[in-house]
Amino acid sequence: MGEDTLPKGWVETELENLTSIKSGGTPSRSNKSYWQGSIPWIKISDIKSLYVDEATEFITEEGLNNSAARIFPKGTILFTIFATIGRIGILNIEATTNQAIAGLSPTTLINKMYLIYSLQKLADEIMGHGKGVAQKNINQTILKATKIPLPPRSEQDRIVAKVDALIAQVTVMQESLKRIPHLLKDFSQQVLTQAVTGKLTEEWREGKELGEWNYEVATQCCKKVQSGGTPRGGNFSNKGIPFFKVYNIVNQKISFDYKPQFVTEEIQNSQCKKSICFSGDVLMNIVGPPLNKVAIIPKRFKECNINQAITVFRPKDYLSNKFLYYFLREGSPVNMLVNETRGVVGQVNISLTQCREFVIPIPSEVEQQEIVRQVESLFSKADAIEQQYLSLKQKIDTLPQAILHKAFKGELVEQLASDGDARELLSEIEMLKSKSKTKKKPKTKSKKYAAGGDVVLGRVADGDLSYKKR
Known part of the structure; x- marks a missing residue:
């Protein structure tokens, strides 16, 4: 947004004119004395909502003093500049951050939430300046130069x-x-x-006059109930007979676009002969989680095969394959077996025998x-x-x-003549910064952290409105 397109009384200025901008750092991972301390150390994954209340990792004061990490006070705006560019949070605690996060402490002469909303609006634009192949990053120079439209x-x-x-x-x-x-x-x-x-x-x-429903086990009402197997040595082909795995059952349908595998006719009619499937057969996975993935083989797959994690049901003529499909999707037969399932940790299985014993309404x-x-x-x-x-x-x-x-086109709220001009506000901010630069800065030998204490870092102080650093 250029000066000529700004609403009346607004001014455009670089972000660095409105806030101090500092990045964090990471103590050496090889030095155990730097970690497992009491100082919160925020990383990108800790910014889960606007307010950041807790960290998942902590550093010691030794780690703080021997790294680029710095203590940001409660209320600091966090802005991610590596990988996930533009994620924004507000510190609800005193904490340090890694170098992927910039800490912004705006002057009290502007509305902090206005600046946050500005950054949210400009996040995609800022991300567009990112550089890198595997992951996009921006540096502080880019962030500081970001133009912010500023009203009174x-x-x-x-x-x-x-x-x-x-x-x-x-x-x-x-x-x-x-x-x-x-x-x-x-x-x-x-x-x-x-x-x-x-x-x-x-x-x-x-x-x-339809009569009562009958109930039969799967082996009675199906011509075939059989699980598959994997060809010895993973003997797959680039073309031939489609070979389905559990990941090919998506949203209760066959999806063969992802990682399609095939077996030759020779393998189909020898090693995999027992589990040959045809269009119209009903498939259900027996290895999870999750279970209850069910699909009918579409007409375009006239002949195919399955691995050992899938069971095929081929109903007899008096049992509709669609009715059987919906019966298996309903899930009661599998759910009743949950307490009897067996498998390795994190894996839930049901057996072919259990599938063959399903009682199916007819x-x-x-x-x-x-x-x-x-x-x-x-x-x-x-x-x-x-x-x-x-x-x-x-x-x-x-x-x-x-x-x-x-909002940032000046169309959300009424503009009032009594608001004045943002150029006056910007001049006041610049004057404040000039005064703070002339003050003598005390030298400090170390950075201190006191949970719940008064830590002031790169922010405008509430009393004399001057920038202080610790």
């Missing part, structure tokens, strides 16, 4: 109050939207449970068709709601930047 102090205060109120409304909307995916998931589960227990078609059955063929129809109809409605949710979420998530965009 009174207007800053009104802008912050308005942005605060609008962002609070956006947050309420975002929190409300968070419930929708859980509601949709619960709805889908209820549909499946009612489908396989007969409740979904209870009214539809009235007046129809409605009449006409009712199976009706169940599938109703389930797909309800799922289609749920999918439509999910798409509306995603579209709305995307729009709401862009609102904060839209609000900030209007």
